[in-house]
Amino acid sequence: xxxxxxxxxxxxxxxxxxxxxxxxxxxxxxAVEERMQTCPECGFHFRITWQxxxxxxxxxxxxxxxxxxxxxxxxxxxxxxxSYRRKLWEDQxxxxxxxxxxxxxxxxxxxxxxxxxxxxxxxGGSMGGVVGEKIARCVETAAGLGCPFISFAASGGxxxxxxxxxxxxxxxxAAAVRRFQDGGGLYISVMTDPTTGGVLASFASxxxxxxxxxxxxxxxxxxxxxxxxxxxxxxxxxxxxEDLLERGFLDAVVPRTALKKTIATAMSHLKGPAA
Numbered sequence: 048x049x050x051x052x053x054x055x056x057x058x059x060x061x062x063x064x065x066x067x068x069x070x071x072x073x074x075x076x077x078a079v080e081e082r083m084q085t086c087p088e089c090g091f092h093f094r095i096t097w098q099x100x101x102x103x104x105x106x107x108x109x110x111x112x113x114x115x116x117x118x119x120x121x122x123x124x125x126x127x128x129x130s131y132r133r134k135l136w137e138d139q140x141x142x143x144x145x146x147x148x149x150x151x152x153x154x155x156x157x158x159x160x161x162x163x164x165x166x167x168x169x170x171g172g173s174m175g176g177v178v179g180e181k182i183a184r185c186v187e188t189a190a191g192l193g194c195p196f197i198s199f200a201a202s203g204g205x206x207x208x209x210x211x212x213x214x215x216x217x218x219x220x221a222a223a224v225r226r227f228q229d230g231g232g233l234y235i236s237v238m239t240d241p242t243t244g245g246v247l248a249s250f251a252s253x254x255x256x257x258x259x260x261x262x263x264x265x266x267x268x269x270x271x272x273x274x275x276x277x278x279x280x281x282x283x284x285x286x287x288x289e290d291l292l293e294r295g296f297l298d299a300v301v302p303r304t305a306l307k308k309t310i311a312t313a314m315s316h317l318k319g320p321a322a
Contacts, residue, residue, distance in 0.1 A: 062076070063075065063076055063077075064076060065079055067079075067086040067088065067089060067091050068091060068093070069086055069089045069090070069091025069262065070086060070088050070089035070091065072086075072088050072089070074086055074087055074088055075087075079093065082304060083095075083099070083103050083303045083304050084099065084303070085302070085303055085304065090261060090302065091262060092239075092240060092260050092261055092262055092263070092302075092303055094167055094201070094239075094240060095303075096142070096166055096168065097142070097144065097148075097149045097164045097165070097166040098143070100164045100199055101149075101153070101164065103303070103306075103307065104155070104199075104306055104307045104310070105153040105154060105155055105160075105162070105307075106153065106154040106155065106156065106157065109153045109154040110151055110152075110153040110162075111151050111152050111153070112149055112150070112151040113150055113151045113152065113184070113185070113188065114150055114180075114181050114184055114185075115145065115149075116145065117145060117146065117177045117180060117181055118135075118145045118146065118177060119135055119145075119146055119175050119176060119177045119209070120176070121135075121208075122176075122209060122210070122212055123208065123209065123210050125208040125209075127208075131208040134170060134208075135170075138168065138169045138170055139169075141168060141169075142166050142168050142169050144166060144169055145177065146169060146175070146177040146178055146181070147165055147166055147167075147169035147170060147171075147172050147173060147174070147175075147177075147178050147202070148163050148164065148165045148166070148177075148178045148181050148182060149163075149164045149166070150162065150163045150164070150181045150182065150184065150185040150188075151185075152188065152192065152194075155197075155307060155310055155311050155314070156307070156308075156311040158194070158195075158311065158314055158315075159192060159194040160189070160194050160195050160196070160197050160314075161185050161186070161188040161189035161192060161194060161195070161196050161197070162185070162196075162197045162198070162199070163181065163182045163185045163196075163197075163198045163199070164198075164199045165178075165198075165199060165200055165201040165202055165246075166201065167201040167202065167203070167241070170206060170208075171202070171203035172200075172201045172202035172203055172246070173202060173203055173204060173205060173206035173207075173213070174202060174204070174205055174206055174213060174216050174217075174220075174245055174246050174249075175205075175206035175208070175209040175212065175213045175216065176209055176212050176213070176215075176216065178206075178216065179213075179215070179216025179217075179219045179220050180216075180219070182198070182216075182220045182223070182250060183219050183220055183222075183223040186220075186223040186224055186226075186227045186232075186234075187223065187227075189227060189232055189234075190226070190227050190230060190232055195232070195233040195234065195235060195314055196224075196227060196232060196233070196234045196235070197234075197235050197236075197237065197310060198234075198235075198236050198237065198250060198251065198254070199237045199239060200236065200237065200238050200239060200242040200246050200247070200250075200251040201239045201240070201241065201242065202241070202242060202243060202244065202245075202246035202247075202251075203241065203243055203244060204243050204244015204245045204246060204247075205217070205244055205245035205246075213245070214245065216245070216249070217245050217248060217249035218249075220249050220250035221249045221250060221253060223250075224250050224253045225253075228253075228255065233255055233256075233314065233317050234253065234254045234255050234256075235254055235255065235256045235257075235258065235310055235313055235314070236250070236251050236252070236253065236254030236256070236257045236258070237258045237259070237260070237306065237310075238251055238257065238258070238259040238260070238263055238265050238288065238297075239259070239260050239263055240260065240262065240263040240264050241263065241264040241265070241266075242259075242263060242264070242265045243264065243265070243266050243267065244267060247265060247266065247267055248267055252296075255317070256298050256299075256313050256317070257296070257297050257298050258297065258298060258299050258300070258301050258306070258309065258310075259288035259291070259292070259297050259299075259300050259301075260288065260300070260301065260302070260303055260306070261288060261289070261300055261301075261302055262287055262288060262289070263287065263288040264286055264287065265286060265287070265288055265291055265296075266286040270285060270286060288300045
């Protein structure tokens with residue numbers, strides 16, 4: 048069990064300025080960092096690490112990581128350009144995680160929560176056996192503590208290197224959430240860029256409250272596949288969080304700087320006193 052306070056950002060190097068992928072402008076790196084890795088000109092949300100989520104969205108020194116030692120096996124002996132085992136080792140070193148999600152308990156404005164935080168740097172945030180197991184256990188922790196469950200999704204979908212074992216995690220996580228909600232538990236799902244594939248199609252879309260960051264890509268199938276299937280051009284902004292809010296799939300699109308307050312407000316209205 049590990050306790051995290053103000054986790055340090057990975058040293059990404061670079062100079063004083065950074066190019067924004069949203070407005071294509073050049074902005075001060077310091078200005079981006081001061082705004083929780085968002086562009087001061089256009090509001091574009093850069094992808095961030097799980098450590099940043101801990102630092103910005105929970106009360107200081109309150110996050111206690113659980114099940115940190117779970118590590119993926121290689122059930123298929125999978126090899127592509129490199130072996131699956133080698134890829135796991137490389138991403139473990141790069142992210143400080145054993146797999147693509149960190150789980151634990153924390154506090155948000157004094158309220159206890161159980162949280163699952165995905166990190167896209169780890170094999171594209173893909174969901175394999177360990178990710179599914181850690182999320183299911185985190186939901187069970189929330190039930191045991193009598194507190195809300197919060198997830199921050201950032202994923203390319205199911206992990207192909209684990210084949211059918213990966214697809215089974217959709218059922219596992221969805222069933223865990225259903226049991227939790229049937230018992231009166233509150234689940235707040237936060238979708239970040241990107242939230243796709245099997246993660247979207249399972250636990251991420253089952254929240255009692257579903258929030259997304261601005262400009263997040265949220266989809267099951269890719270735009271090209273859909274375009275070819277329906278033989279029509281797709282509207283501008285298709286599969287972005289703002290479009291999904293307009294169509295009723297999301298409850299809110301919330302800037303990163305306001306996420307903590309928004310989650311706290313939702314809990315105060317829906318869950319009563321702090322645990």
